[in-house]
Amino acid sequence: MSHKITTTWVENMQFESTNPGGNLRIDAGPEFGGDGLGYRPKALMLSALAGCSGLDVASMIKKMRLEVSDFKMETEGLLTDAEPAVYHTVLVDYHFYGSDLDQDKLRRAVDLSVDKYCGVMAMFRKFAEIKINIHFHRT
Structure with missing residues (x-):
């Protein structure tokens, strides 16, 4: 392929x-x-990373039948000072919203995406440190 x-x-x-x-x-x-x-090309890379992992997590939310009213990711790439400027660190914050969030299962969904399924995440690890944060918001 x-x-x-x-x-x-x-x-x-x-x-x-x-x-x-x-x-x-x-x-x-x-x-x-x-x-x-x-x-912007570099920002597109961050969108690809979030999209790849987001698709994984959304699929698992559906398969696990979890109650999530909203889900978003904020992704920030920190660039080197030297040219060519490349991402040395990438911060990915997962935000889940709902009145009855199963935090353990949602953490598991994120972990599976980050560690196993997301190919874009694996590619990013070749050149940048990835920092993951998960946030739960009661609505």
Whole structure:
């Protein structure tokens, strides 16, 4: 199995990139000569990480029939000072909302994603330290 995308220059610093779910626009911010009209490449990596793990956790929430009214992740990548700037540390905060959260099962779902299922997480571990936090919010 493989993934193949095509990324085509549109104008200035903008590119259009294919994806199995649809196309997306990539652009640099004005501070780097772009127009700020698209996603930033490094930030897309963080979205891929959160999306991969989020899909795992959502699947387990469904399979375990857990009561969760809302679920979100906040992901922050800390960059090196030297060029090329790369993520040296990535913080991933999982937030679960509900009136009757099964905290043990939700922790297990996150752990399974982080340690076993999320391929993007495994790739990130090759170059960055990953720090995970889980937060439970009673609604």
